[in-house]
Amino acid sequence: MRTFIFSSPGYIVDQLAARCKARRLAENWSRKTLAERSGVSESTIKRFETSGSIKLEDLIHLALALQASDEFGSLFPEKAVVSLNQLTTNIRQRGRK
Numbered sequence: 001m002r003t004f005i006f007s008s009p010g011y012i013v014d015q016l017a018a019r020c021k022a023r024r025l026a027e028n029w030s031r032k033t034l035a036e037r038s039g040v041s042e043s044t045i046k047r048f049e050t051s052g053s054i055k056l057e058d059l060i061h062l063a064l065a066l067q068a069s070d071e072f073g074s075l076f077p078e079k080a081v082v083s084l085n086q087l088t089t090n091i092r093q094r095g096r097k
Helices: 011-025 031-038 042-051 056-065 070-076 086-087
Strands: none
Touching: 011 056, 011 086, 031 042, 031 056, 042 056, 056 070
């Protein structure tokens, strides 16, 4: 599995679009086929693959259709607790800090 080099948001978007397109092509699906299986319009898929522009909900629909939705679970992992002291000192109360 390749990892992202976090140089810029634009780079990450371009890599996501390229990976989605590569996954679609590996399945030997046209944009039309992916559109039918995902419920995302063909024009939205084309725009995503060429410019990286897509709504999050549409991206999730594409991931579900391409059987790649499990990867979303690793996007924002919980921070590991380092010590018991950290547990007791980092509890934030509601309101302003």
